[in-house]
Amino acid sequence: MSEPSWGLWGRCEETKEYLNQVVGRSTGPDPVEQGSIRRWLEPKEFACDIHTDADVARAAGYDDLVAPASMVFTYGIAAYRKPGDAPAAIDDEPTQIQIPVVFDVPAPCDKSFATIIEVGFFEPLYPADVVTCTSKLVDIKRKELKVGKGAFLRQEDTYTKQTGEVVAVSYLDIFRFVAPRSGGDA
Amino acid sequence: MSHLEHLDAAAIKSGDELPAVSIPITLQRLVMEAGANRDLSLIHHDASVANATGAPAAFANTYFLMGMFERLIRQWAGPVARIRKIGPLRMLVFNSVGDTVAFKGNVLSVETAPGRVSVDIWAESGRGKTVTCKALVQLRG
Numbered sequence: 422m423s424e425p426s427w428g429l430w431g432r433c434e435e436t437k438e439y440l441n442q443v444v445g446r447s448t449g450p451d452p453v454e455q456g457s458i459r460r461w462l463e464p465k466e467f468a469c470d471i472h473t474d475a476d477v478a479r480a481a482g483y484d485d486l487v488a489p490a491s492m493v494f495t496y497g498i499a500a501y502r503k504p505g506d507a508p509a510a511i512d513d514e515p516t517q518i519q520i521p522v523v524f525d526v527p528a529p530c531d532k533s534f535a536t537i538i539e540v541g542f543f544e545p546l547y548p549a550d551v552v553t554c555t556s557k558l559v560d561i562k563r564k565e566l567k568v569g570k571g572a573f574l575r576q577e578d579t580y581t582k583q584t585g586e587v588v589a590v591s592y593l594d595i596f597r598f599v600a601p602r603s604g605g606d607a
Numbered sequence: 608m609s610h611l612e613h614l615d616a617a618a619i620k621s622g623d624e625l626p627a628v629s630i631p632i633t634l635q636r637l638v639m640e641a642g643a644n645r646d647l648s649l650i651h652h653d654a655s656v657a658n659a660t661g662a663p664a665a666f667a668n669t670y671f672l673m674g675m676f677e678r679l680i681r682q683w684a685g686p687v688a689r690i691r692k693i694g695p696l697r698m699l700v701f702n703s704v705g706d707t708v709a710f711k712g713n714v715l716s717v718e719t720a721p722g723r724v725s726v727d728i729w730a731e732s733g734r735g736k737t738v739t740c741k742a743l744v745q746l747r748g
Contacts (some may be wrong), residue, residue, distance in 0.1 A: 426672075457643070458692075460639075460642070460643040461643045461644060461674070463639060463643065464636050464639040464640040464643060464671070465630070465671070465674050465675055465678050465737045466630060467674065467675075467677075467678040467681075468676075468688060469678075469682075470686065471686045474742075477686065478686075481686040481687045482687060489674065489677055489681075490677060490690045491670065491673040491674050491676075491693065491694075492644075493671050494644070494673070495643070495645050495670065498645045498646075501645075501647065511673075515649050516647055517647065517648045517649070518645070518646045518647060518648050523619045532660075534660060535669055535698065536693055536697065536698060537694070537695045537696065537697050538669055538695070538696050539692070539693065539695040539696065540673070540692065540694055541691065541692045542689075542690055542691055542692065553610070555713070568661075581673075588728055591694075591709020603703050
């Protein structure tokens with residue numbers, strides 16, 4: 422198995438060209454439905470009937486059973502594989518979650534981690550809704566931390582449903598850096 | 608939570624505690640979580656990759672933490688409440704396999720008329736406070 426990638430390498434000037442640009446757009450392959458909600462609730466030991474019983478949800482003021490608000494992230498993730506893709510090989514690079522400011526925006530960094538996330542919720546998600554996530558790079562701040570020299574990249578993700586209604590808007594700060602021992606030039 | 612109990616903003620005051628939720632982090636839970644929330648990054652289920660980032664073991668992903676904060680809020684505020692905002696969520700320390708993580712919170716402020724409540728929420732384990740966060744909740748839809 423190959424080592425997992427920690428981001429797309431490039432020069433600082435290239436990173437800046439992406440500022441305030443759409444850097445990614447993904448549509449979840451599966452509509453909102455009860456089975457995926459149940460599987461999401463399960464590892465959190467999260468029991469609340471508005472997420473599993475349409476009658477209770479309606480009594481609470483919703484149109485139908487409603488997905489947990491923070492499940493919007495999951496419904497906006499594109500498929501990892503699709504029919505027709507080349508068969509996987511044992512030494513393929515491992516598949517990771519798609520974070521455009523890490524994997525689609527070049528930067529002089531070979532490591533990364535998320536530091537802060539905040540999300541505002543608007544329209545609820547109901548069964549049959551399909552979510553699209555549109556990502557923009559909205560800020561770059563160069564910084565040196567204990568782990569190395571690099572920059573904070575802020576990604577704005579706008580989650581919309583098929584009607585165009587906004588479900589959520591989130592801001593994710595990713596620190597991309599070069600660890601001192603790897604000898605790169607941030 | 609199977610009924611429509613809800614909090615009354617007039618009965619809430621700054622400093623009120625949210626009932627804590629505690630959960631052990633096992634590798635099986637992280638694998639279930641990754642499959643369910645679709646964040647399949649190796650740091651969340653492969654110890655050797657997690658170790659390369661300085662973590663002692665595979666660790667919980669952001670979506671799990673967000674979801675657990677939603678559970679904390681939902682169990683306190685009831686099914687009628689609307690969660691308007693979660694964050695900024697700051698990850699301070701890894702929530703790794705072998706840790707038992709408690710999610711806690713208290714009320715920061717209450718706007719009685721619109722029924723909006725701001726809460727300070729956090730996670731803690733034997734490693735101390737691992738995540739800090741805030742949230743905004745509308746008590747009546």
